[in-house]
Amino acid sequence: MSGNAAPSAAGEGSTRTRLDRGRGALGPALELVHTGRAPTRAVLTAELGVTRATAGAVAAELEALGLIHVDARPGAAAGSQGRPSHRLELAEDGPVALAAQVHADGFRAALVGLGGRLVATAPGCETVDADPAKVLGSVVEAGAELLRETGRRCVGAGLAVPSAVAEPEGTALNPLHLAWPAGAPVREIFAERVRAAGITGPAFAANDVNLAALAEHRHGAGRGSRDLLCVATGHRGVGGALVLDGRLHMGSSGLALEVGHLTVNPEGRPCHCGSRGCLDVEADPLAFLTAAGRDPGPEVSLLQQSNDLIRNQYADPTVRTAVQALIDRLGLGLAGLVNILNPDRIILGGLHRTLLDADPERLRAVVADRSLWGQSGGVPILPCTLDHNSLVGAAELAWQPVLDDPIAALAQI
Template sequence: MSPRGQAPDTARPTTLGRALMLVHTGYGVRSELTDRLGLTRTATGTVLRDLEHLRLVRTIPGPRPERGGTGRPSHRVEIHPDAPVALGVQVHYESVALLDVGLGGVAGQIVEHRLPRPATPEAVLGLVADLVAARLATASKRCVGLGLALPSAVAGNGTALAALHLNWPVGVPVASITGDLLAARGHRIPVLVGNDANLAALAEHRHGAGAGASDLLYVTTGQCGVGGGLVLDGRLHTGSAGYALEVGHIPVRPGGRPCHCGSLGCLDVEADPSALLAEAGLPTPEPIMPAARALVAASASDPAARAAVLAVTRRLAAGLASLVNVFNPDRVVLGGLHADLLAVAAAELRDEVARRSYLDQAARVPIVAGRLAQPGLLGAAEVALQPLLDDPRTVLRQDRSAHHPEYRPQGTSS
C-alpha cells in the first residue's frame, strides 16, 4: 500500500528536500547523510552546500582523527539558526494552544488560552487569528505557514467534517475562514488544517517514539474521544478524502454506550477519560485529564480504580487488535491517557491484543508510549513546514518574491 492523500503527502521531495528532511529528523552526521541519500560524497557535498547557501543548514567540522588514525573526520550538519519556523495551533475541547516550531522540531514557548463559550467556529477561529497575528507581529524569524490541529475529521480542502465534541455544524471551511481572518489582520500565510491525532502521529514518527517505524500506528485520547493516525514510509495516510483512521468509531463493546456518531460501544466513548471515570462511578469534571490521571495513579493501591483501569484497557486492546489485523504495523505508539494505561497495565494490554488479533505478528508488535509532550501541536507545525521540506528552494524563492505559495494541502487559503 502506498500513502495517498492531498499534497504535500503526495508531493515527491526534491533531493534538497530529502537531505533537509534527514537533518530535520536528527540525521546529522555527514557520512550517514551520504549513505541515506544514496549519493556520492561529492554529490552530497553539493546538496549540502545548496542548503547552506539557502541558510537552512550549516556544517560543523568533525573532530580530527586520533593521532595515527586514518580516514577523514565526518562533519556534522545541523539546522541553521536563521532557518524559518512554522506555527502550530491545536484546538482542544477546553482550550486552544499555539507554538512556533523550527526545523529539527525545536519548539518555542506555548501560549494557551481557554476556548470561548459558546465555542462556535467564528469565536474559536477569531481567537486563533488573534493569537497568530500577535505572534507574527513580534516574530524574529520568517514563518512559512500555520498548521491547525482540530478534533475533527478534516477534508483535503481544509474543511472540518464534524467537530462533534465542539458541537460545530457539519462542514466548516476552517482553512479558508482562518486565512481570511489572518488576511484581515494583515498576514497572508498558508493555512493547513488536519485531524489532531493524525498530526500527533506524524510528530511522533519524526521526532518521538515512532522514529524509524515503516508502518506506525498511533492511537490516543486527550480531553475527549479517541483518535488515531497511520504513518506509512514517513507520510501520513489520509485516505482518499482526508478522513482515514477515524479509529474512534471502531465498535469495541456490543450494546455499549451510545456514541455521538449514532452507533453503540465505539472506542470513542468506551476508552476515553470520561469512560474511565464513569467505569469507576466518578463524575466528569472539567478539566478532565487530571482527574483521569489521578484515577490511573490510584489503581496501584485501590481495587475499584484498578478494575476500572483494566476494563478500559481491555476495550482499548480490542480496538488495537482490529487495527493491527488490518494494518499490520511494525510499531504501535499510544498517546495521552492511553500511554498512562500502558504504564500501569502493559502486560494486560499486550496479552489482550495478542489474544484478540488474528495475525500471528500481533503478539510481537511493539506497543510503546508516545514521547512528545505536545504531539498534536508539533504535528500541526510539521504540516506547515512540509512544503519547505519537500522543495526548499521553490518555497524560499516564492517567499522572497512575495508570491503566495500555491500549495493547497489539507486546505491552503492564501
C-alpha cells in the first residue's frame, strides 16, 4: 500500500472517536490543572483515563485556547522513577474573571485567573450605600478599570454578598448588615451593571461564605476533602457552607446551612431572626469586642479590631476570657453540625480562624466532648488558608462555564 493512500473508513472512524473523546475531556482536563491535581501530562493521562496521545491532544488544545502552558521539555522530579513527563502550568497571561465582594465594612473588586490566582485588585471602599444599585455600579466600574489597565480578556463576573441568595431568582433575602432592602435582586442588578460596563461573559451572585468554601475546597485548606464544612465570621454575623461529594450544597432554593441561627446560648442576646443566643450574635467580631469590654471604634473594621486585640493583647485576662467564651460558643455550634452532617473536615475563616489559632486545643476539645462523631475519633479542624477566599470563590462562579466547556464558553467572549 502506498504511503499516500487514503485511510480506511474504520481508520477515519477511530480518528474521529479520539477527537470527540478529546473534546469531551477538555473541561475535566482544565479542572484538573485548575485545581492543581494534574501538574504533568502523565498525571493528566491517568486522571482522565485516556491514552497518552489523547491527553497530549487535550493539553495542546487547552494551550491553543490560551488557558495553560505545556513545558516543551519533559522532566522528572528528583528521585522519581519512570518516564519524564511534560509539566502543565496555567497560562500567566490568560483570561481572567471579574470578582466582586460586598460586606458590612466595604466592597472590593479583583481580577482572578485560573488556579484562584489574584491578578489585580482595586483599592477597597469602606462605605456601603443603602442603595444596592449604587454600590454594585461602583464595584463593577472598579473592576472594569482593572480590565482596561491590564488588557485581559474577561470570561465573566461573580459577586459575593453577606446574605442568603435565593435561587433561581438571585435575590438577597437578608442583607441585614448592609441596610439593603430584603429581597434585593442583586444578581439582576449586578448583571445589568456588568453589561453596561461593556464586560463580556455571564454574571453570577451568591452568598460569601458559600463562595469561600468553594474556593477553599478547590485551592485551599479544603482541597482533597469530600464532605467539607466551612464556618466563618468576617465582619458581622456568622455563615456556614457545606461541600458534599465535591460540590457545593445549596439546598432546594439556595438557602442551605444558615448556621448563624443555631442557638448556642439560650439566655444570650436577641437575634434579628427573632430567636435568642444564636451564633450570629454570640460568636461574631461585635460579640467578641463586647465580651472583651471594648467599644468598637470607627477607624478599622470590627474584624481587624478583634484580630488585633487577640494577637496583641492575649495576655490580658479580659481578652483571654472573651476568647474562651467565644470558643465555647463556637465549639457548641460546631458539635451540633458535626452530629448532623458528619463532615470529614471543618475549616474556619475570619475571626474563627483567629480563635482557632489562639487556643486550638480548647476548641477541638469542646467539639469532641459535645459531638457523637467527635468522640469516636475527632474531625480535623483547620484554618482557611486563602486570604481573599470569597473573592476567589466569586471568580469560580464565572470560571465554571469555562471548566464545563472551554471552547463554547470562550467563543462567547
